[in-house]
Amino acid sequence: xxxxxxxxxxxxxxxxxxxxxxxxxxxxxxxxxxxxxxxxxxxxxxxxxxxxxxxxxxxxxxxxxxxxxxxxxxxxxxxxxxxxxxxxxxxxxxxxxxxxxxxxxxxxxxxxxxxxxxxxxxxxxxxxxxxxxxxxxxxxxxxxxxxxxxxxxxxxxxxxxxxxxxxxxxxxxxxxxxxxxxxxxxxxxxxxxxxxxxxxxxxxxxxxxxxxxxxxxxxxx
Numbered sequence: 001x002x003x004x005x006x007x008x009x010x011x012x013x014x015x016x017x018x019x020x021x022x023x024x025x026x027x028x029x030x031x032x033x034x035x036x037x038x039x040x041x042x043x044x045x046x047x048x049x050x051x052x053x054x055x056x057x058x059x060x061x062x063x064x065x066x067x068x069x070x071x072x073x074x075x076x077x078x079x080x081x082x083x084x085x086x087x088x089x090x091x092x093x094x095x096x097x098x099x100x101x102x103x104x105x106x107x108x109x110x111x112x113x114x115x116x117x118x119x120x121x122x123x124x125x126x127x128x129x130x131x132x133x134x135x136x137x138x139x140x141x142x143x144x145x146x147x148x149x150x151x152x153x154x155x156x157x158x159x160x161x162x163x164x165x166x167x168x169x170x171x172x173x174x175x176x177x178x179x180x181x182x183x184x185x186x187x188x189x190x191x192x193x194x195x196x197x198x199x200x201x202x203x204x205x206x207x208x209x210x211x212x213x214x215x216x217x218x219x220x221x
Contacts, residue, residue, distance in 0.1 A: 001153065001197075001201050001204065001216070002028065002031065002079075002081065002108075002110075003031050003034075003035060004201065004204075005108065005149075005216065005218065006032070006035060006077070006079075006108065007035065008205065009106055009108075009148065009149070009218055010076070010077060010106060012036060014076060015035055015036040015037050015076070016037070016038060016076040017037070017038050017039075017040065017073065017075045017076050017077075018032050018037035018038070018039050018040070018075060018076065018077045018078070018079065019039075019040045019041075019042060019071075019075045019077075019078045019079070019100060020032065020039065020040070020041050020042065020078075020079045020080075020081070021042050021066050021078065021079070021080040021083055021097070022042070022043055022080055022081070022082075022083035022086075023041030023042060023043050023048070023049075023052055023061070024043060024045070024048045024051075024052065025048050025051035025052050025055060026041060026051065026052030026053075026054075026055035026056045026059065026061075027055070028079065028081055029041050029052060029055070029056045029059050030055055030056050032079075033056060033058070033059065037076075037077070039056065039059045039060070040059065040060040040061075040062065040075070041056070041059055041060070041061045041062070042062050042064060042065075042066060042069055043061075043062075043063060044063065044064065044065050045063075046063055049061050049062075049063045066093060066096050066097070067089075067092070067093075067096060069096075069100075071100060074100060074101060074102035074105065075100055075101055075102065075105060076101075076102060076105055076106070077101075077105060077106045077107070077108065078097050078100060078101055078105070078106075078107050078108070079107075079108040079109075080093075080097070080107075080108075080109055080110075081108075081109070081110045082110055082111065082112070084109055084111050084131075085111050085112055085127045085128060085129055085130065085131065086125075086126050086127060086128065087128065088128055090128070090129075090139065091139050091142065091143060094107075094139060094140060094143035094145070095143045095144070097143075098143050098144045098145060098221055101221040102221070103221060104220060104221060105220070105221045106148070106218055106219070106220055106221075107140075107145060107218065107219045107220075107221070108217075108218045109136075109215075109216070109217050109218070109219075110153070110214055110215065110216050110217075111130070111131045111136065111214070111215050111217075112127065112130045112131065112213065112214060112215075113130060113131055113132070113133070113152060113211070113212055113213055113214055113215045114130055114131075114132070114211065114212075114213070115129070115130045115132070117130060117213060118130055131215055133150060133152070133215055136150075136215060136217060137150065137217070140217070140219045144221065145219035145220065145221060146219060146220050147217065147218075147219045148218050148219060148220050149205075149216075149217065149218045150215065150216065150217040150218075151204060151205075151208060151209055151212075151215075151216055151217075152209040152210070152211055152212025152213075152214065152215060152216075153200070153204070153212055153213070153214040153215070153216045154197075154200075154212050154213035154214045155200060155209035155211065155212035155213075
């Protein structure tokens with residue numbers, strides 16, 4: 001879905017520099033490289049950076065926080081995928097992104113949606129919050145951005161299954177909440193969910209969903 005989103009809003013001729021904040025082990029960075037971006041990955045986790053270097057040997061990888069990171073260049077695009085919800089100072093985070101973008105640069109975000117879905121997995125994962133669409137839009141605008149697109153992901157097609165599976169795994173009393181979160185569904189269930197997500201992707205840019213487990217948003221400087 002991310003590659004489809006990026007391809008829609010950044011044409012091939014404009015795919016220059018891309019900064020991924022919280023790049024982890026480089027899974028998204030490798031996808032960005034296939035799209036033609038010159039990528040820089042930023043993460044505070046040393047082990048993650050080590051794995052990312054193996055996956056993306058041509059990427060520029062930096063172990064540093066966005067709050068201390070400086071760059072002489074400005075980026076065509078910045079992505080933070082499931083990162084903003086970990087930030088105690090999320091508005092300042094967005095302002096830092098704004099300052100690192102070139103004029104008309106694009107910011108791409110994914111965040112967990114809906115405090116009504118808050119659970120112990122969020123606590124164990126270090127989340128500070130889940131987001132409401134209007135609140136996230138307001139924070140982006142206060143940071144100087146103009147929102148270009150926003151929609152829910154894991155929405156009406158998959159959200160009921162998401163809730164049921166989460167409830168089921170929580171009842172199994174695993175060794176830890178994180179173990180429940182990482183537990184793979186049965187292969188058949190996994191195939192059904194993948195199929196539903198593929199259907200959702202087909203209509204993602206044509207249908208405005210009213211709720212979902214994830215918010216996908218892009219904004220322009």
